[in-house]
Amino acid sequence: MRSRWKLMGSAGLAGIGIAILILGRTGEVRGNTATDSTTSSTSVTPGSFVDPAARDPFAQYPSPGAIAYENLTAGEKAAVDVVQEAAETSQPAASNLAFAQATAWTSGDADRQLAERQTGLVDTADDGVVP
Amino acid sequence: MRHAATCLALFLCSACGIGGSSEPKRRYSNEAQGYVIAQPDGWTAWEHRGFAQLTPVRSKSMQRHTIVIRAAKKPQQVVDGKPTTDADLVAATERVLRALPKSTLSTKAAFDGELKGVRFSLSFVPRGLTRPYRREHALLLGSTHVFHIIYTSPSNEPMDEASFRTVVTTLSEEG
Numbered sequence: 107m108r109s110r111w112k113l114m115g116s117a118g119l120a121g122i123g124i125a126i127l128i129l130g131r132t133g134e135v136r137g138n139t140a141t142d143s144t145t146s147s148t149s150v151t152p153g154s155f156v157d158p159a160a161r162d163p164f165a166q167y168p169s170p171g172a173i174a175y176e177n178l179t180a181g182e183k184a185a186v187d188v189v190q191e192a193a194e195t196s197q198p199a200a201s202n203l204a205f206a207q208a209t210a211w212t213s214g215d216a217d218r219q220l221a222e223r224q225t226g227l228v229d230t231a232d233d234g235v236v237p
Numbered sequence: 238m239r240h241a242a243t244c245l246a247l248f249l250c251s252a253c254g255i256g257g258s259s260e261p262k263r264r265y266s267n268e269a270q271g272y273v274i275a276q277p278d279g280w281t282a283w284e285h286r287g288f289a290q291l292t293p294v295r296s297k298s299m300q301r302h303t304i305v306i307r308a309a310k311k312p313q314q315v316v317d318g319k320p321t322t323d324a325d326l327v328a329a330t331e332r333v334l335r336a337l338p339k340s341t342l343s344t345k346a347a348f349d350g351e352l353k354g355v356r357f358s359l360s361f362v363p364r365g366l367t368r369p370y371r372r373e374h375a376l377l378l379g380s381t382h383v384f385h386i387i388y389t390s391p392s393n394e395p396m397d398e399a400s401f402r403t404v405v406t407t408l409s410e411e412g
Contacts, residue, residue: 218336221329225376225383226309231337234290234303234389235363235370 350406
């Protein structure tokens with residue numbers, strides 16, 4: 107009988123201990139939440155966060171065995187210059203031409219579509235065509 | 238002798254205009270689009286998706302010939318900020334015709350009928366086909382509407398000019 111009371115007493119003590127532990131944790135979580143909301147409203151504004159660990163997008167990747175331009179010989183520099191000049195002049199010119207052609211075509215097509223609507227001739231190219 | 242008599246009868250018939258394609262006998266009226274035309278003989282009219290199409294009846298040599306009639310309300314402005322002029326509509330129509338696939342505009346001439354207008358003659362290659370087609374396009378300028386009369390046929394086949402002219406010169410605005 108005595109041992110039963112002993113057992114019940116120790117179980118009750120354990121239960122009280124667990125309850126205190128849980129309540130304590132709850133209070134801690136509540137406290138943290140309040141702190142977080144205060145911090146976020148004062149120090150961080152949306153869109154302004156910059157991760158300090160993010161990589162600079164303009165930084166060159168380390169290239170194994172790379173030789174700096176300054177360390178090239180005159181002949182090598184000339185060869186590199188030719189390639190760079192071609193990249194800067196030839197390619198953009200071709201790109202500009204392609205863009206100009208696409209723009210002209212699109213503009214002409216827009217004019218055609220507008221004229222078709224104004225005159226009631228939308229999609230009439232195949233009118234009356236018997237193959 | 239019998240053959241000669243038949244030839245003579247045919248000659249007389251053609252001289253009197255019997256069986257000719259240019260003499261209109263019926264009128265075709267399109268109330269929805271607000272116009273009336275004298276329907277040329279030998280052609281039948283039917284309506285399809287908001288436009289009228291005339292096709293030759295029982296003519297094997299002209300089975301690819303059609304006359305399409307379209308009507309549209311005159312726009313208030315073609316050039317921004319300015320009321321529409323006839324010249325604006327003619328220019329816009331020409332722009333559309335020049336944009337047809339492989340389009341070659343040969344002539345452009347003004348004419349007078351029930352309504353005044355401009356006729357464009359061109360050839361083009363329809364999408365999905367390889368041979369060129371003729372297109373005679375008459376733009377008629379009504380008071381509230383513009384009308385397009387479009388004759389289409391293969392380029393190498395002679396067109397029925399009389400029938401086209403009948404439609405173009407007799408179209409009048411109604412309603």
